[in-house]
Amino acid sequence: MTKRVDHQVEVVEIVQAADTVKRFRLKAVDGATLPYFSGGSHAVITMRGTDATGAPVIYRNPYSLMSSPTDPAYYEISVLRVPVSRGGSHFMHDQVKVGDRLSLSNPINLFPVVATGRKHIFIAGGIGITPFIAMMDGLAARGGTFELHYGFRSRSHGAYWQELQDRYGENRVKLYCEGEGQMIDVDRLLEHQPLGTNLYVCGPAPMIAFFTGKARQAGWPEENIHFEQFLAPPSGKPFLVKLRKSNVEFMVGQYQSILEAIEAQNIEANFLCRGGACGQCETAVCEMDGEIEHNDHYLTDDDRQSGKKIMICVSRFKGRELVLDL
Amino acid sequence: MLISGIKSRPEYHGLTIDPHARRQFFALGGEGALALLEKPELKDPEFLARAEVLYVAQGSQHSAALRSSGVAQYWEAPTIPTLLTRLQVTLSTAHMGLRLYTAGTEGLIGQVMQVGIDAGITFLSIRTEHRGSLARRISCVHCKGITENVTTSPFTCSHCGLTLLVRDHYSRRVGAFQGVCIDAEVPGDVPPTEELYK
Numbered sequence: 001m002t003k004r005v006d007h008q009v010e011v012v013e014i015v016q017a018a019d020t021v022k023r024f025r026l027k028a029v030d031g032a033t034l035p036y037f038s039g040g041s042h043a044v045i046t047m048r049g050t051d052a053t054g055a056p057v058i059y060r061n062p063y064s065l066m067s068s069p070t071d072p073a074y075y076e077i078s079v080l081r082v083p084v085s086r087g088g089s090h091f092m093h094d095q096v097k098v099g100d101r102l103s104l105s106n107p108i109n110l111f112p113v114v115a116t117g118r119k120h121i122f123i124a125g126g127i128g129i130t131p132f133i134a135m136m137d138g139l140a141a142r143g144g145t146f147e148l149h150y151g152f153r154s155r156s157h158g159a160y161w162q163e164l165q166d167r168y169g170e171n172r173v174k175l176y177c178e179g180e181g182q183m184i185d186v187d188r189l190l191e192h193q194p195l196g197t198n199l200y201v202c203g204p205a206p207m208i209a210f211f212t213g214k215a216r217q218a219g220w221p222e223e224n225i226h227f228e229q230f231l232a233p234p235s236g237k238p239f240l241v242k243l244r245k246s247n248v249e250f251m252v253g254q255y256q257s258i259l260e261a262i263e264a265q266n267i268e269a270n271f272l273c274r275g276g277a278c279g280q281c282e283t284a285v286c287e288m289d290g291e292i293e294h295n296d297h298y299l300t301d302d303d304r305q306s307g308k309k310i311m312i313c314v315s316r317f318k319g320r321e322l323v324l325d326l
Numbered sequence: 327m328l329i330s331g332i333k334s335r336p337e338y339h340g341l342t343i344d345p346h347a348r349r350q351f352f353a354l355g356g357e358g359a360l361a362l363l364e365k366p367e368l369k370d371p372e373f374l375a376r377a378e379v380l381y382v383a384q385g386s387q388h389s390a391a392l393r394s395s396g397v398a399q400y401w402e403a404p405t406i407p408t409l410l411t412r413l414q415v416t417l418s419t420a421h422m423g424l425r426l427y428t429a430g431t432e433g434l435i436g437q438v439m440q441v442g443i444d445a446g447i448t449f450l451s452i453r454t455e456h457r458g459s460l461a462r463r464i465s466c467v468h469c470k471g472i473t474e475n476v477t478t479s480p481f482t483c484s485h486c487g488l489t490l491l492v493r494d495h496y497s498r499r500v501g502a503f504q505g506v507c508i509d510a511e512v513p514g515d516v517p518p519t520e521e522l523y524k
Contacts, residue, residue: 218423219344219349
């Protein structure tokens with residue numbers, strides 16, 4: 001198991017970037033520089049808050065790093081205020097003030113720019129813009145060829161479109177405002193791209209499925225199609241989990257993930273992205289009396305059918321009890 | 327003696343046809359023709375209309391079958407270098423949606439992949455199938471000279487004359503296995519030559 005390193009950071013600036021998006025600038029408390037990262041990286045932020053009854057509660061969410069990868073003096077992240085929050089989004093929006101401290105994991109990149117690619121096409125929906133900001137910064141610094149196609153609901157909902165268009169120009173940054181009826185002509189976009197073009201999609205799940213599906217139909221190899229989406233752990237009925245090695249059992253609450261419930265028992269489990277994407281938290285199932293609700297996009301269909309594996313960051317269980325090899 | 331178990335050794339997974347490719351582009355050599363000729367897709371008019379073949383016969387007898395297979399374009403090269411030049415020209419103006427397939431000896435596959443990678447194609451997306459001779463294309467790590475169709479180990483570099491050991495160590499950039507001097511410590515202390523392949 002890799003040792004987790006957490007950096008203690010202080011919030012030094014908070015900017016309301018759009019109607020429902022806040023940007024946070026984070027600096028190391030001890031004044032040191034943070035690790036260098038590559039465009040597309042994210043870090044997991046640990047937030048210590050209290051629940052409705054005043055009891056302490058820990059939220060951990062992954063956020064894409066959007067500051068310049070060439071400047072490790074600070075990191076910037078953007079947080080969307082979601083209508084129904086499991087805690088993290090509302091905590092960042094409503095509780096966190098300048099001067100507050102948070103803890104931050106090392107950066108992890110599950111969505112890197114393909115260094116050998118000849119051209120890079122980024123397709124962003126809403127808050128999905130954030131990883132591309134750092135990717136474009138890195139590419140621009142080394143003279144890479146790219147274009148951004150950025151869709152958002154309205155001009156006031158979309159974050160950073162003005163800055164990006166000012167910086168990279170209208171040819172490289174194309175905007176599609178849904179409220180004004182603008183749509184990406186995806187067939188045309190995919191039709192005449194030179195060999196060695198890579199496609200990257202970040203946004204809501206149906207949007208990712210739509211664009212990656214279109215690219216496959218246009219004969220693009222799987223190796224040239226990339227996407228990232230962090231899932232929030234879905235809520236559901238509480239259920240009983242037993243950990244065989246640790247010899248404990250506990251309930252996983254309605255708004256809790258299995259991973260969070262394990263952490264609440266002070267037991268350390270492997271994780272990286274906490275969003276069903278990376279595969280680090282894959283856990284062996286010893287026994288179960290019921291059915292796993294697989295919510296990740298990591299396990300293969302065969303894995304799922306075997307009933308032997310579960311991604312504890314986002315998947316749930318329907319049944320009497322679930323026994324894990326932890 | 328062949329030194330095996332080195333991870334860089336390429337794997338050839340067969341010519342699985344991508345049904346969505348807009349251009350189905352085949353660069354085939356010798357017995358590699360059969361990798362395409364055995365495909366059930368050759369009965370599909372939609373596939374045929376998108377299929378283009380570059381072929382170098384290298385003494386094999388499959389030209390007529392390929393020519394009459396119904397593919398939209400067929401061109402036969404007299405030698406591997408002419409096939410590679412034609413491939414390079416085609417790829418230089420090609421777009422995403424072209425799928426490159428190659429089958430034949432490892433030497434041919436390696437050189438076709440070099441051209442493909444140079445044109446920007448992601449190497450893992452190139453579909454490959456090894457057919458025909460097991461003879462290797464080997465680059466001497468000392469003088470960088472390439473010797474084609476090596477069937478024994480050790481063998482004498484055709485450029486610098488050093489005695490080279492045949493291993494699975496492969497260079498994608500060069501498109502060849504890497505041969506290394508076997509008697510560097512004690513010149514002349516060379517194990518007997520073994521015939522690895524016919």
